[in-house]
Amino acid sequence: MRVSGRVLLVVLAAAGLASALSTVLAVQYVRSVGGEQVLVQLAIVNATFWYGWVVLAVPLVVLSRSLRIDRRPRLAVPVHVGVLLLAAVAHVGLQSWAQVVVGWRRVAADRPEALTGFDWTGEFAAIFPLQLTRLIDWELLAGAAIVGIAHAFFYYREAQQGALREAQLETSLVEARLQVLQRQLQPHFLFNTLHAISTLMHRDVTAANRMLVKLSDLLRLTLDSTVRADLRLAEEAEFLEKYLEIEQVRLGDRLYVDFDIAPETLDAVVPALILQPLVENAVKHGIAPHGEPGRVVVTSRRQGDRLVMTVTDTGPGPTDGQIVRLSTGIGVANTRARLEHQFGDDFRFELRRGPEGFTVLVAIPWRVESPAPARPAFVA
DSSP, X not given: OOOOHHHHHHHHHHHHHHHHHHHHHXXXXXXXXXXOOOHHHHHHHHHHHHHHHHHHHHHHHHHHHHSOTTTSHHHHHHHHHHHHHHHHHHHHHHHHHHHHHHHHHHHHHHOGGXXXXXXXXXXXXXXXXXXXXXXHHHHHHHHHHHHHHHHHHHHHHHHHHHHHHHHHHHHHHHHHHHHHHHHHHHHHHHHHHHHHHHHXXXXXXXXXXXXXXXXXXXXXXXXXXXXOSEEEHHHHHHHHHHHHHHHHHHHGGGEEEEEEEXXXXXXXXXXXXXXXXXXXXXXXXXXXXXXXXXXXXXXXXXXXXXXXXXXXXXXXXXXXXXXXXXXXSHHHXXXXXXXXXXXXXXXXXXXXXXXXEEEEXXXXXXXXXXXXXXXXXXXX
């Protein structure tokens, strides 16, 4: 287990502060009972107590990490109890030795001639049993507190790591879901386009050939969008322009297209291919089934912290039953699912039937990329 230098410094500083505070309190107590001031001796005893537990905490923390009580209680509990006993006895031994040192200093100050006969071992043997009997319960409590704090720290760190892994997994799942939705959408409109080309081959080979050329451009943009979850609105509009050019070849003068893209929204970030299924539905349901010419209008505006985009067709509009079926179709259902995955509840997706035609509105949070040097041809 690695311990950073900063953590070690904090622990040592805390032990030093506790030692100083304990020494001050001990000196005040000695003064209050009229005892002799022995500042150095009290400092030695208190420093031994606190720094002794700093040293003994290392094996206790290592044991707490390698043999967790919650994971293997039958083995961990007796092992921890045994190690706590050893640590408590060792700590009492350190304090007893500090008492011997204090006694040696007292002899050195009062009777220097007696130092030659100072019995270190005898003094320790006399002090240790008394200290052990008097302090063992407190020593065990101190050691148990260290073990408890270590377990609590490891629990907290594992909980944080678990929460991070869960968040990363959830993000990965959302991204995977978005990719699945995106890949589900692409074959849908590509197959529809190929079917339109196949139909046109029987009526106008030249027009069908133009559609194939435009489809190659469309496929290039499609392949680029498969590796990106988001696009600039300028790129999304370029894709729509290529797609609608194909539809204009197929429908001729029956289809007119308008792009009303506000210049300040060109660098806004949108989910890749978010408008294409809506434009496809506008052509398929609003223009193609009817003999009269129609228009598809794509707009974008910034409204506060929102990017608002609409796709409107001037057809007669669907009936209530058709709106229900439209809402459950691949294009609309896919678009709504992608918006929910990416923005949660922070978006608007509305189907509207009005005097100017049928409109689908998408409003998402405003996000911007760095502006591109050139602007597409569809912008005035």
